[in-house]
Amino acid sequence: MNFSAMVARESDGGIVLGREEVGDDFLGTGDVTIKIHYSSANYKDLLAITPRGGVVRNYPIVPGIDLTGEVTASESEDFTVGDQVIAHGYDLGVSRNGGFAEYTRVPAEWVVKLDGLDTRDAATIGTAGFTAAMSVQALLDHGLTPDDGAVLVTGATGGVGTVAIDILSGLGFEVIASTGKTDAGDLLAELGANEVIGRLPLDPEAKPRPLNKANWAGAVDSVGGKSLAFVLSSIGYGGAVAASGLTGGSDLPATVLPFILRGVSLLGIDSVFLPIEKRRALWAALGKELRPQHLSSLESFAPISEVGNVLQSIKEGTHSGRTVIGVAGEF
Numbered sequence: 615m616n617f618s619a620m621v622a623r624e625s626d627g628g629i630v631l632g633r634e635e636v637g638d639d640f641l642g643t644g645d646v647t648i649k650i651h652y653s654s655a656n657y658k659d660l661l662a663i664t665p666r667g668g669v670v671r672n673y674p675i676v677p678g679i680d681l682t683g684e685v686t687a688s689e690s691e692d693f694t695v696g697d698q699v700i701a702h703g704y705d706l707g708v709s710r711n712g713g714f715a716e717y718t719r720v721p722a723e724w725v726v727k728l729d730g731l732d733t734r735d736a737a738t739i740g741t742a743g744f745t746a747a748m749s750v751q752a753l754l755d756h757g758l759t760p761d762d763g764a765v766l767v768t769g770a771t772g773g774v775g776t777v778a779i780d781i782l783s784g785l786g787f788e789v790i791a792s793t794g795k796t797d798a799g800d801l802l803a804e805l806g807a808n809e810v811i812g813r814l815p816l817d818p819e820a821k822p823r824p825l826n827k828a829n830w831a832g833a834v835d836s837v838g839g840k841s842l843a844f845v846l847s848s849i850g851y852g853g854a855v856a857a858s859g860l861t862g863g864s865d866l867p868a869t870v871l872p873f874i875l876r877g878v879s880l881l882g883i884d885s886v887f888l889p890i891e892k893r894r895a896l897w898a899a900l901g902k903e904l905r906p907q908h909l910s911s912l913e914s915f916a917p918i919s920e921v922g923n924v925l926q927s928i929k930e931g932t933h934s935g936r937t938v939i940g941v942a943g944e945f
């Protein structure tokens with residue numbers, strides 16, 4: 615079978631992403647073949663086409679850590695032709711070909727049957743939104759309720775941030791959005807943020823303190839670095855921070871005081887290797903009680919031919935929300 619794909623190849627010390635007609639050798643091994651409807655643009659896809667980005671070892675590769683679509687062939691009794699599905703994470707788009715292609719073949723134990731979401735909604739949520747849902751679920755499992763106080767979301771205009779705000783506000787939490795974008799107030803309020811503040815710490819020059827005023831009951835953090843250290847020092851007694859990202863750096867210049875004096879918990883979030891049963895259960899919740907209420911407000915659409923420009927906007931810091939990448943019929 616021949617099909618179209620966006621292939622990333624090393625060239626003169628850089629990485630070039632371009633459309634190619636490819637054959638079966640690009641399909642991958644597995645028992646479920648999927649005609650891809652949509653992928654999406656994630657921070658990790660930018661790293662996949664960035665020299666020394668740290669996520670891809672061997673090129674050429676088809677990037678795209680998310681894919682949604684329709685099963686066209688299945689050797690697994692769990693899936694039949696026509697099933698609407700999503701696959702994301704594991705090796706997709708980093709050590710085997712991912713979602714920026716018309717077709718893929720993957721192991722059945724990586725595939726989630728959609729329930730209550732169509733393939734476009736699921737791509738809008740994608741890895742970033744799923745990570746937001748994991749973060750919110752971790753806070754709920756910790757015991758956090760809307761009565762405990764406000765929840766902070768950092769990197770608020772990002773993929774993880776926007777979906778986290780949408781889910782938290784839908785659950786009745788007071789949400790404080792921390793963003794570096796001065797023009798994002800209207801979008802964040804529309805998603806349900808009760809207050810918008812700048813990036814943290816608000817005064818980057820101030821000497822960091824091991825404990826600050828207890829401002830928030832919990833936080834969803836996808837920024838890491840000094841921001842996460844500040845957030846930890848500002849969480850109230852018994853609160854928790856769900857940490858998933860490093861857009862602000864991978865260092866954590868913090869002290870143990872929030873943990874030992876306030877009983878604060880740092881909850882690590884990894885969407886990539888979350889076991890499939892938990893993954894399927896959380897996607898089912900995303901179609902029901904955790905469903906984000908404002909997907910159309912946080913979604914943008916771009917055809918696959920434009921994916922390079924979308925990833926560039928993530929690099930330049932001008933991207934907001936979630937961009938769905940149209941694949942079927944869009945090459």
Ligand SMILES: NC(=O)c1ccc[n+]([C@@H]2O[C@H](COP(=O)([O-])OP(=O)(O)OC[C@H]3O[C@@H](n4cnc5c(N)ncnc54)[C@H](OP(=O)(O)O)[C@@H]3O)[C@@H](O)[C@H]2O)c1
Pocket residue numbers: 656657658741742745768769770771772773774775792793794795813836837841857858859860861862883884885886928931933934935
């Ligand atoms: N653990 C996992 O399984 C998992 C899954 C998905 C993503 N992630 C990670 O989570 C992070 C966010 O992913 P995403 O898809 O949401 O990315 P994204 O859409 O690019 O959003 C990242 C946001 O971070 C903020 N930001 C960017 N540069 C920053 C800086 N220098 N300092 C502070 N904030 C900065 C920006 O928000 P504002 O402009 O609003 O401040 C930006 O919109 C990435 O590090 C990604 O690798 C992890």
